[in-house]
Amino acid sequence: MGTATSFAVLAGSTVTNEGNSVVTGDVGVSPGTAVTGFPPGTVVDGTIYAGAAAAGAKDDLGTAYDNAFGQPKEFDLSPAPVTPTLIPGTYAVESGLLVNGTWTLDAQNNPDAVWVFQVPAGLTTASGSSIVLQNGAQACNVFWVTDESATLGSGSTFVGTLMALTAITVNSGATIEGRVLARTAAVTLNNNVITRPECENTTTTTTGDAATGDTATGDAATGELRVTLPRAMPLRVTLPRAMPLRVTLPRAMPLRVTLPRVTLLRVTLPRAMPLRVTLPRVTLRPVTLPRAAMTRAATTRAGTATTARATPP
Numbered sequence: 332m333g334t335a336t337s338f339a340v341l342a343g344s345t346v347t348n349e350g351n352s353v354v355t356g357d358v359g360v361s362p363g364t365a366v367t368g369f370p371p372g373t374v375v376d377g378t379i380y381a382g383a384a385a386a387g388a389k390d391d392l393g394t395a396y397d398n399a400f401g402q403p404k405e406f407d408l409s410p411a412p413v414t415p416t417l418i419p420g421t422y423a424v425e426s427g428l429l430v431n432g433t434w435t436l437d438a439q440n441n442p443d444a445v446w447v448f449q450v451p452a453g454l455t456t457a458s459g460s461s462i463v464l465q466n467g468a469q470a471c472n473v474f475w476v477t478d479e480s481a482t483l484g485s486g487s488t489f490v491g492t493l494m495a496l497t498a499i500t501v502n503s504g505a506t507i508e509g510r511v512l513a514r515t516a517a518v519t520l521n522n523n524v525i526t527r528p529e530c531e532n533t534t535t536t537t538t539g540d541a542a543t544g545d546t547a548t549g550d551a552a553t554g555e556l557r558v559t560l561p562r563a564m565p566l567r568v569t570l571p572r573a574m575p576l577r578v579t580l581p582r583a584m585p586l587r588v589t590l591p592r593v594t595l596l597r598v599t600l601p602r603a604m605p606l607r608v609t610l611p612r613v614t615l616r617p618v619t620l621p622r623a624a625m626t627r628a629a630t631t632r633a634g635t636a637t638t639a640r641a642t643p644p
Contacts, residue, residue: 332492333391339377339510339527341388342499342518348372350503352520356510356527359385372520377527392512396494399476402447416465419444428477430456436490438468442531446491450477454495458484458502462491470508470528480516483507492528501525 339356340346346360348368359380360366366379380388405420410427416435428450438444444467448454454477464470473491475481481495485502491509493499498516501507507525511518 332395333388335388335391335395335510335512337377337527338385338388338512339525340518340520341385341392341510341512343389343513343515345517346520347517348520350522352523352525354520354523354525356525357388359388361385361389368520389514392494392514395474395492396476396496396514399447399474399494400449400478402449404449408448417446419446421447421449423449424451426452428454430454430460430462430487430489432457432460434460434462435465436462436468436473437465440466442467442469443472444468445472446474448475450475451479453477453479454481454493456483456487456489456505459486460484461488464490469530471530473509481511483511 335341337357338359339354340358342360342363344360344363345365345367346358347365348371350368350371352368352372353375354372355375355377357377357380358366358369358374361380361382361384364382366381369379402421404423406417406422408422408424408428410424411429411431412434414432414434416437418437418439419441428448436446446468454475462473470490471492474494475491476494478496480497480499481493482500483489483493483502483505486504487502487506489505489507489509492512493507493509494512494514495516496514498519499511499513500519501511501521501523503521503523505521505523507523509525509528511525
């Protein structure tokens with residue numbers, strides 16, 4: 332997706348909104364310049380870009396669109412499946428697709444599972460229809476592409492990145508965990524909630540028996556678990572036993588860590604930001620923040636509370 336990744340709504344001619352839509356992510360239009368209806372609509376954790384400011388994202392949308400349509404077909408899909416459960420893969424229909432009832436996307440416990448739906452001649456979701464993620468499926472890994480327009484029905488629940496060659500109309504009350512990206516024409520919203528998806532994945536490097544589980548290579552006091560996040564994304568860390576943990580965050584983002592027992596905890600924060608750590612039994616050490624800020628961690632043992640202070644650089 333390139334620079335289009337940050338966008339929840341992107342259009343070619345105009346973006347129009349009616350009512351109190353809430354869009355989490357960037358909103359853009361290019362080569363057009365008109366974005367109307369904000370307010371009363373609101374943009375959360377994003378910016379409105381118009382004209383040349385959104386041109387790079389539009390170019391990347393074109394690349395993603397071509398890539399999605401160019402994927403080799405793995406499964407045929409009828410024009411109007413009835414409550415299907417679909418495993419990961421690339422699906423193609425001959426002409427037009429209607430999403431009706433409840434569709435289930437089953438990742439089969441693979442959080443990296445990907446779905447691509449290739450839809451010539453337009454995509455429509457019925458009013459009240461829904462797409463459900465199951466067994467680790469993630470909205471960030473679902474892609475719909477059509478060479479005409481797309482219409483999402485009133486009160487429907489849609490999941491994934493929707494790329495249309497022409498216009499996208501999102502009818503009243505529809506909810507989207509994903510993106511609506513129209514290459515040449517308008518995106519029209521009406522009292523919708525659109526949330527740009529974030530993949531729950533991390534780049535992890537481990538050493539010692541934190542990686543192997545083999546006590547012959549070292550114990551929990553010498554092994555270390557390192558988690559490095561390349562960008563802002565949800566993170567949950569659960570440690571089954573004592574081991575050092577080091578977390579590096581690329582920018583301000585919520586972090587919640589629950590540790591049953593730990594010998595060493597190191598957290599590098601790029602600036603002042605929320606940090607919540609639950610430590611049932613631990614020896615607390617100072618946390619260093621890059622500017623004056625305060626964080627508190629408390630542990631109770633035999634009725635005694637201990638507080639660690641942040642130390643400015």
